[in-house]
Amino acid sequence: MRDQETELKLAVTPRTFARLAQEPLLGEPRGPARKLVAVYFDTARRALWRGGVSLRLRREHGRWVQTVKGGGALQAGLHRRLEISHRAARAAPDLARLGASEPERKLARAAGSAALAPVFRVEIERDTRIVSPAPGVVIEVSFDRGAIVAGAARAPVCEIELELKRGPEASLFELALAVLARAPVRIEQRSKAERGYALAGAMRPAPVRGRLGVIRREMSASEAFRAVCSACLNHLQANQLGVIRGEDPEYVHQARVAMRRLRSALDAFAPLAPEDMIAPRVRAVRHATRALGPARDWDVFAAQTLAPVLHQFPGHRGLAALERACERMRAHASRSARRALGARRHQALLLELGGWLAAAPWLAAGPPAAELAWRAPVREHAVAALERYHRRALKRGHGIGAAGNARLHRLRIAVKKLRYAAGFFGPLFARARVQPMLEALNRLQDLLGAINDCASAPALIDAAAATARGPLRLQARTIVSHWSAAMLAERRRALKPAWKAFRNCERFWR
Structure with a gap:
């Protein structure tokens, strides 16, 4: 049978x-x-x-x-x-x-x-x-x-x-x-x-990395949209149990990556659908992503800022006290993340999105021209989306050398959306033309992410120092703050060359 x-x-x-x-x-x-x-x-x-x-x-x-x-x-x-x-x-x-x-x-x-x-x-x-x-x-x-x-x-x-x-x-x-x-x-x-x-x-069992290149050249825009969103949900669900069980912190990171990619996928195809169909789902996914933010922030701070300082100052009692305070804050944030992904609200979001993708209501939600656009080859939409994201990234990066943290944060988001779109739509174009742009975007995105982590560190240092015990905690706070500031300055110096490399890349979709 x-x-x-x-x-x-x-x-x-x-x-x-x-x-x-x-x-x-x-x-x-x-x-x-x-x-x-x-x-x-x-x-x-x-x-x-x-x-x-x-x-x-x-x-x-x-x-x-x-x-x-x-x-x-x-x-x-x-x-x-x-x-x-x-x-x-x-x-x-x-x-x-x-x-x-x-x-x-x-x-x-x-x-x-x-x-x-x-x-x-x-x-x-x-x-x-x-x-x-x-x-x-x-x-x-x-x-x-x-x-x-x-x-x-x-x-x-x-x-x-x-x-x-x-x-x-x-x-x-x-x-x-x-x-x-x-x-x-x-x-x-x-x-x-x-x-x-x-x-x-x-x-x-281990944290699962998602796949971006699931679109095929023969797909329509609607088929490509379903494929990308489904891949993002698969990525999220594959890491969900690891987050709920409080295992490797990488599970939290991968779950956040999956949700950020899902938001980017919704945004990339939003021009084809009525706003009231996409916007509520973007907001729901953004809420779920933010629930994991503190856990990821504390994981990154502990591994990339505090750990190197502890290595350089072994036996410092103030730093040891700060580390213990950091671990308490980290454990609290981890419990919150575990509750968020195990909650009914999150499961309802996953089921609602799964049913929505299975039903594909966007095909009948707009005028006949919208349905034609959904049924057209996805490459037509990909070119327009990539051009839109590239233009926005160039605009946000203007005068990058003098940009403050707030502007760099907006640039980071623009670059991230372009990076994900390039990953989504890359299989539609020749790999040799796509790869240089992807490599430049990866380097730029990593650098902007590291700068954002450094910019977020002072608030985490203050929170940990406020709950640390012992007479040397303020000295420890000063040491970590100076270390973080030095890291920020170093990464900002590397930003201009990375930006120039990206800006000089051929637009592979043209």
């Missing part, structure tokens, strides 16, 4: 799981919960996983079923995958049953002649329902509770899967928003297979 899965996963706590199991919105059970045991196989070198396919044998209704999954895509939390299933005689892979589909061919190539062995298993109880929240819409709701097991390691599974059987994809997001209005849920971007491989040590 061959099937294209389209589903949305919602992670919940055990308490919320039990509460939502009684929620009429999610229908009535079709029978008693089924116990499902699935075993995932791979080579010793995890060739299937690295090849983008999975092989599972699962016990269903008293018999084994072999399933190959692969292909598809992840879009704003929505999982699309091709699933090919065959009956199996026993709990062992039978590669002779593989067909001619792309995932099956990919699996056969990846496995080669290597032996396949169990890597992990998934043991769950599944309660399945069918709901029809709107005419023509059918969604299968699965309540999954159990564990993923890899050797002696176990990870709990407690989630609700919404699988689209019939109707528009936006229906999944609408149902998820209705569920969120009744109880706290979180979009689960990771599949059970991904969590299983992580538990088995095949991959190590």
